[in-house]
Amino acid sequence: MDRRGRKRQLDVESRYWQLILSGVGTVEACRAVGITRKTGYRWRAESGGMPPLRLDETRRSHRYLSLLERQRIATLRGQGLGVREIARRLDRSPSTVSRELRRNLRPHDRDRYDADLAHARARGRARRPRHSRLFADTGLREEVQRKLELEWSPEQVARYLRRAFPDRPAWHVCHETIYQAIFGGKGGLRRELTKRLRTGRPLRKRRRRPDQRRVRFVAPARLIDQRSPIVLRRGRVGDWEGDLIVGRMSQSAIGTLVDRKSRYLRLIHLPNGHSAEQLLEQLDAVLATIPAVARWSLTWDQGSEMALHDRLASHFGEGIFFAHAGSPWMRPTNENTNGLLRQYFPKGSNLAVHDPAALRQVEDRLNNRPRKVLGWATPAEIFHQAVAP
Numbered sequence: 001m002d003r004r005g006r007k008r009q010l011d012v013e014s015r016y017w018q019l020i021l022s023g024v025g026t027v028e029a030c031r032a033v034g035i036t037r038k039t040g041y042r043w044r045a046e047s048g049g050m051p052p053l054r055l056d057e058t059r060r061s062h063r064y065l066s067l068l069e070r071q072r073i074a075t076l077r078g079q080g081l082g083v084r085e086i087a088r089r090l091d092r093s094p095s096t097v098s099r100e101l102r103r104n105l106r107p108h109d110r111d112r113y114d115a116d117l118a119h120a121r122a123r124g125r126a127r128r129p130r131h132s133r134l135f136a137d138t139g140l141r142e143e144v145q146r147k148l149e150l151e152w153s154p155e156q157v158a159r160y161l162r163r164a165f166p167d168r169p170a171w172h173v174c175h176e177t178i179y180q181a182i183f184g185g186k187g188g189l190r191r192e193l194t195k196r197l198r199t200g201r202p203l204r205k206r207r208r209r210p211d212q213r214r215v216r217f218v219a220p221a222r223l224i225d226q227r228s229p230i231v232l233r234r235g236r237v238g239d240w241e242g243d244l245i246v247g248r249m250s251q252s253a254i255g256t257l258v259d260r261k262s263r264y265l266r267l268i269h270l271p272n273g274h275s276a277e278q279l280l281e282q283l284d285a286v287l288a289t290i291p292a293v294a295r296w297s298l299t300w301d302q303g304s305e306m307a308l309h310d311r312l313a314s315h316f317g318e319g320i321f322f323a324h325a326g327s328p329w330m331r332p333t334n335e336n337t338n339g340l341l342r343q344y345f346p347k348g349s350n351l352a353v354h355d356p357a358a359l360r361q362v363e364d365r366l367n368n369r370p371r372k373v374l375g376w377a378t379p380a381e382i383f384h385q386a387v388a389p
Helices: 010-021 026-033 037-047 067-078 083-090 094-103 115-127 138-149 154-164 175-184 191-196 276-287 332-341 356-367 379-387
Strands: 239-246 253-259 265-269 297-300 320-322
Touching (some): 010 037, 094 115, 154 175, 253 332
Antiparallel strands (some): 253 265
16 A cells, blocks of 8 residues: 655745735634644744745755745656656756655655655655754853843844854854744743743744824924935934833824944933923923934924924034935934834834833933944943043
């Protein structure tokens, strides 16, 4: 009796993962492709929440035989053609075809090459399941976990390990190893650590949808085009970008100021609202604590909270500038920082519950975190070196 076992449903898996990556939930995706929820959850658990290696045939490396090529091998072999003739028709090396037949034929196959079964066997070997260094090394795992608890990103942790332990090369893991240990569940790290990452997602995604923002008020004074070229080059400390992060139904907000060169952050407490008068009062107090040598310019969007910008312009040597309406990408440093802050101040939450002490704590977290863009120095190091007498 021919006992081959159950074949992998490669086309079904491909459709399943396409639905998952498009944002469809697991239950809905399983129902759409005709599999049980248990099967869908098993596929996700086996692959750590991401599609298996080379599942998408359109993006595979040419080094590896595709499912279509294996199907052609099966057809040509069934016609009685030899290895060299099959290789010629596939434009492959004869050794490639010979190795394929040797690797993916089993005694119980009775010398009958099955393309789907061979493809599943090849892909199963490609996974090479094994434990990571984090699983085997308790000290390394504890060190990584300690930094992740402080909301460091896996890339920041990986760079820290190289700088802090130069004599322990076995600890120099890459950030992808840490990500896989968190999401895959096979590296010894707790699954709950996903909540400490920037997005807080329980599963990985290939990309995020861009957030949509709308212009609240258009009252330009001097547009961003009039800024000094040195601002665009990030050539000095003291060129700031600002904005508000807004809470549920726009009923609460926190002001953000970030220096373009050092990425140094200051947060503005707005306990009583975020009108122009309220922002003026609180922003004026924060700017008074920043040394004059670190106050050259400020770039803001055209929000109504900056209606009294003329009364703040005296704080800056070159004044205040405004991005074009509906163009948040013109303030990239501030937009990136606001994204980091959403880890601490989630969208849809009441931001008024955070007192000044809580804001200072978040400032310290971000200002003392090493940044790749700064050569793994911290924003606080860059900023304070620039303003030191």
